[in-house]
Amino acid sequence: MARPKEFDRDHVLGKAIEVFASHGYEGASTEALLTHMGLSRQSMYDTFGDKRRLYLEALERYSTSSTAEIIASMNAEVSAMEGLEAALLAFALRPSTRPADGCLGVAAVTEFGRTDREVTAITEASGATLTTAFERIIRRGQKAGELASDLDPRTVASFLSTTLMGLKVSARAGGKPAVLRDVVRLTLRSLRK
Amino acid sequence: MARPKEFDRDHVLGKAIEVFASHGYEGASTEALLTHMGLSRQSMYDTFGDKRRLYLEALERYSTSSTAEIIASMNAEVSAMEGLEAALLAFALRPSTRPADGCLGVAAVTEFGRTDREVTAITEASGATLTTAFERIIRRGQKAGELASDLDPRTVASFLSTTLMGLKVSARAGGKPAVLRDVVRLTLRSLRK
DNA sequence: ACTGTTCTTGACACATCAGTCCAGAACGCG
DNA sequence: CGCGTTCTGGACTGATGTGTCAAGAACAGT
Numbered sequence: 141m142a143r144p145k146e147f148d149r150d151h152v153l154g155k156a157i158e159v160f161a162s163h164g165y166e167g168a169s170t171e172a173l174l175t176h177m178g179l180s181r182q183s184m185y186d187t188f189g190d191k192r193r194l195y196l197e198a199l200e201r202y203s204t205s206s207t208a209e210i211i212a213s214m215n216a217e218v219s220a221m222e223g224l225e226a227a228l229l230a231f232a233l234r235p236s237t238r239p240a241d242g243c244l245g246v247a248a249v250t251e252f253g254r255t256d257r258e259v260t261a262i263t264e265a266s267g268a269t270l271t272t273a274f275e276r277i278i279r280r281g282q283k284a285g286e287l288a289s290d291l292d293p294r295t296v297a298s299f300l301s302t303t304l305m306g307l308k309v310s311a312r313a314g315g316k317p318a319v320l321r322d323v324v325r326l327t328l329r330s331l332r333k
Numbered sequence: 334m335a336r337p338k339e340f341d342r343d344h345v346l347g348k349a350i351e352v353f354a355s356h357g358y359e360g361a362s363t364e365a366l367l368t369h370m371g372l373s374r375q376s377m378y379d380t381f382g383d384k385r386r387l388y389l390e391a392l393e394r395y396s397t398s399s400t401a402e403i404i405a406s407m408n409a410e411v412s413a414m415e416g417l418e419a420a421l422l423a424f425a426l427r428p429s430t431r432p433a434d435g436c437l438g439v440a441a442v443t444e445f446g447r448t449d450r451e452v453t454a455i456t457e458a459s460g461a462t463l464t465t466a467f468e469r470i471i472r473r474g475q476k477a478g479e480l481a482s483d484l485d486p487r488t489v490a491s492f493l494s495t496t497l498m499g500l501k502v503s504a505r506a507g508g509k510p511a512v513l514r515d516v517v518r519l520t521l522r523s524l525r526k
Numbered sequence: 527a528c529t530g531t532t533c534t535t536g537a538c539a540c541a542t543c544a545g546t547c548c549a550g551a552a553c554g555c556g
Numbered sequence: 557c558g559c560g561t562t563c564t565g566g567a568c569t570g571a572t573g574t575g576t577c578a579a580g581a582a583c584a585g586t
Contacts, residue, residue, distance in 0.1 A: 164444050166359035170574060180534050181575085191574070242443060249506045250435060250443045251357050263506065295515045298508075302516050306499025313442045313456065315491075322488045323495050330523025340563095363544060373564050374545085384544065 149187060152177040157198045161241040164251050165195050196258055202244040203266035211273045220281025224274075224300065225328055231308050232320035242312035246305055270304075271297040278331075287331050296331060303327050342380060345370040350391045354434040357444050358388050389451055395437040396459035404466045413474025417467075417493065418521055424501050425513035435505035439498055463497075464490040471524075480524050489524060496520050 155177040159168045170191055174184055188194040214227040231243065245263055252259045274297035281287035287296075307320055348370040352361045363384055367377055381387040407420040424436065438456055445452045467490035474480035480489075500513055 162446065162448075164357060164359060166357060167444065169572080171572090181536090182534065182577095185575070186533085242446060246502060247443050249502055250440050251360065253355065253435060253505050254507050255355075260507075267506065291519070292515075295512075295519055298503075298512050299516045299519045302499035302503050302508075302513075303496060304499070305502040306495035306497070309439060309442055309498040309502065310491075310495050312446050313460070314447050314453075315495075319488075319491050320495075322485075323492045326484070326488055326492045326523065330519065362542080364542090373566095375547090375565085376563065378545070379562085 147177075147179050147183070152179055152187075153194075153198055153201055156194055157202050157244055158241055160195060160198050161202075161244040161247060164247055166251070196262070199244055199248055199259065199262050203262055206243070206245065207266045207270050207273075210270065214273065214277060219286060220277050220284060221286050221328060221332070223277050224281075224331075225324060227274075228300070228304055228307060228324045228327065229321065231304065231311055232317060232324060243305075243308040246308050246312075267301065271301050274300050281331075291331065300327070340370075340372050340376070345372055345380075346387075346391055346394060349387055350395050350437055351434055353388060353391055354395075354437040354440060357440055359444070361388075389455070392437055392441055392452065392455050396455055399436070399438065400459045400463050400466075403463065407466065407470060412479060413470050413477060414479050414521060414525070416470050417474075417524075418517060420467075421493070421497055421500060421517040421520065422514065424497065424504055425510060425517060436498075436501040439501050439505075460494065464494050467493050474524075484524065493520070 156173055159173050159176050163172070170181070170184075173191070173194070174181055177184065184194070188197060210227050210230050213230055214223040217223040217226050245266060248259050249263055254260050271294075275293045278287060278291075278293040278296050282289045282291075282293070303323075307315075307323065310320060310323070349366055352366050352369050356365070363374070363377075366384070366387070367374055370377065372380075377387070381390060403420050403423050406423055407416040410416040410419050438459060441452050442456055447453050464487075468486045471480060471484075471486040471489050475482045475484075475486070496516075500508075500516065503513060503516070
């Protein structure tokens with residue numbers, strides 16, 4: 141019936157994620173977004189509504205896909221310990237491919253704190269998903285005798301989430317992969333039986 | 334000779350820190366800064382130059398005083414282990430007094446990454462100071478037999494810095510003090526002999 | 527090839543941004 | 557009290573911000 145869109149919605153959303161991740165919400169001008177997304181002003185507004193909705197959608201997609209990715213790489217390993225290592229290393233290794241931009245989720249938390257309801261809802265949801273996944277694999281590791289059984293799985297899950305965020309900030313601050321790798325190793329050491 | 338300033342430079346700088354910490358650099362409008370600092374436009378420009386310099390000065394002061402505070406509370410304890418606990422808890426406990434605003438240093442890192450030279454210089458300097466202090470107390474703890482001696486002090490220092498940043502993000506995200514406390518406990522557990 | 531829809535482009539409107547300027551009031555000092 | 561300095565408040569400028577509008581081109585279906 142009509143002329144089809146000349147851009148892939150998912151693709152340009154990915155580009156928007158890059159811009160928001162490296163400049164933050166306030167720091168990302170519509171001009172910069174449009175240039176990097178490679179589409180016209182009107183198309184962006186027609187497709188996403190406004191800057192805020194574009195951001196929320198970007199954050200939503202990033203959060204879900206990012207946590208899914210981490211969980212997948214975690215469950216791909218046979219042992220719980222190796223799974224946890226893979227999960228924590230996922231970000232520590234990423235700098236080699238995308239050195240500049242950090243984690244959009246962490247950026248959202250630091251920029252908005254808990255002042256923005258919709259943002260908070262998204263970050264909390266992905267955070268909960270991640271900790272739950274951690275908890276599950278921790279219990280598995282305890283049953284298999286890999287992890288110390290006197291540890292509370294929920295606390296360990298919180299600990300790992302916290303460390304992961306710390307690693308993300310470190311990576312953004314320019315922490316070298318080798319150092320991050322050592323940190324991961326030390327983090328897991330404490331859980332070993 | 335002349336009319337004296339009707340405001341305390343240090344005090345208003347502290348107010349500026351609060352605004353930058355809760356809204357970021359881009360998110361903090363001059364209007365909001367002036368209102369919260371309680372001074373006129375002209376006074377601010379005369380005193381600090383421009384928004385960027387105000388920010389750099391705020392970041393500088395925050396970074397130095399914040400790390401100094403952590404190091405002080407760390408060295409105030411008799412044992413190395415208790416010192417480390419105090420250092421990590423410093424932020425986990427702060428939310429009760431100042432719930433909203435996070436760490437300006439972490440905010441600077443996530444907002445700018447390594448794109449801004451002057452910002453990077455400040456954050457790196459305070460980061461180095463902190464890790465060095467960690468390293469020192471770790472060696473002390475190892476000699477005293479409190480900490481496992483097979484650990485590399487530099488790696489442990491990086492690990493603690495990373496964890497501290499993670500705790501700061503968690504606190505900003507709304508992590509409950511009780512949970513943060515447990516995370517700290519678990520963090521230190523791994524270092525124990 | 528015609529029609530209707532929708533994409534694209536560029537110009538436009540309005541608000542807010544950082545930063546400057548000026549006039550007048552407030553103050554310390556002689 | 558008067559002088560010089562500096563603070564205060566408000567108006568102002570130019571740039572940039574987000575978001576809208578209108579005109580024309582591109583495409584699918586008949």
